[in-house]
Amino acid sequence: MFTIGDFARHGRVSVRMLRHYDAVGLLRPAHVDPFSGYRFYEAGQLARLNRVIxxxxLGFTLDQVRSIVDDEVGADELRGMLRLRRAELEEAVAAATARLGQVEARLRAIESEGHMSTHDVVVKSLPAVRLAELSAVAASYQPTDIGPVVGSLYQELCARLEAAGVTGFGPALTYYEDAPDGDGAVRAHAGMIVPPGATxxxxxxVELPPVERAATVIHRGPMEDVVSTYQTLTxxxxxxxxxxxxxxxxxYLESPDDRTRWVTELQEPLAD
Structure with missing residues (x-):
């Protein structure tokens, strides 16, 4: 038999944790001295402790752990619980990866502030264009809200154009307007420039009319990093x-699979 301290060392857990497992009925001592109250454990209980750990x-709650180690959960139910936990972990990893991308984009934006010369801005006229487009509302004008909406719109738009046999379209052009319900939301119009007569x-x-004067600047890299370029234009x-x-x-002048090599022209129409 092992004292609680020895058992804790062999099991690589704390004495406090063993006391907690005892209190919740997850791992009872093999023997408790009736006079001193000291807890004693048997070597065979290490297997149960290892399963608990x-x-x-894996992220199971103590109630779930107790049901599993007490064989109250069948094999099929356990497989289902593990699949659910796997899905939860995959979702957490995806969310953390997205947040990491946002942090890296913000760092790049901070590091590039003031580095782009405003001499790179060019004022020019924009010709009229005919667009095949789909639109949807994004929660805000922030790249993190715009990106997923615009990306899915272009996937669906290209699929519909190809299914209809429309060829020779491109490049892509996105424009925005305030969403009717306001509160910072914007409607994104994801369009492809198409030849006359395409249906x-x-x-x-839609036909976008010509713009007499627009301030334009070239953004190089993924659109997640576009904030600093927009700030230069503003x-x-x-x-x-x-x-x-x-x-x-x-x-979008160039949009290869490698998003770091994207070339996008930002075009801001001028009122005066």
């Missing part, structure tokens, strides 16, 4: 006494 490390079911076709517009007419357009 392994199941806890496809369940796709909207600073230039304000410094030169111009007024924007709304949200800037995004013309």
């Amino acid at each position: 392994a199941l806890k490390d 496809a079911p369940d796709v909207d076709f 600073a230039w517009t304000a410094a030169h006494g111009h007024r924007s007419t709304g949200y800037a357009r995004e013309l």
Whole structure:
């Protein structure tokens, strides 16, 4: 028999944890001295302790662990619990990966602040374009809210155009407007420039009129990093006494699979 201290050392847990397992009925001592109250454990109980630790490390609650180690959970139910836990962990990893990407994008934005010369801004006219488009509302104008919405819109739009036999389309152009319900939400219009006469079911076709004057700047890299480039465009517009007419357009000049090599022209129409 082992004292609680010795058993804790062999099991690589704390004495406090063993007392807690005893209190909740998860791992009772093999013997408790009636006079001193000292707890004693048998070597065979290490196997149960190891199962408890392994199941806890998988993220199961103590109630779930007790049901499993007491054989109250059948094999099929256990497989289901493990699959559910796997799905929860995959979702947590995806969420953490997304947050890591946001942190890295913000760091890049901070490091590049003031590094882009406002001399890179060019004022020019924009021709009229015919777009095949789909639109949806994003919760805000932040890249983290815009990106998933625009990405899914373009996937669906390209699939519908290809199914309709529309060829020769591109490049892609996204433009924005305030969503009717307000509260910071925006409606994103994901469009492909298409030739005259192109049609496809369940796709909207619009004519964007020409723009006499627009401030434009080239953004290189993923759109998650676009904030600093937008800030450069905004600073230039304000410094030169111009007024924007709304949200800037995004013309995707090059969009390979490697998003770090994307080339996007931001186009901000000027009111004066």
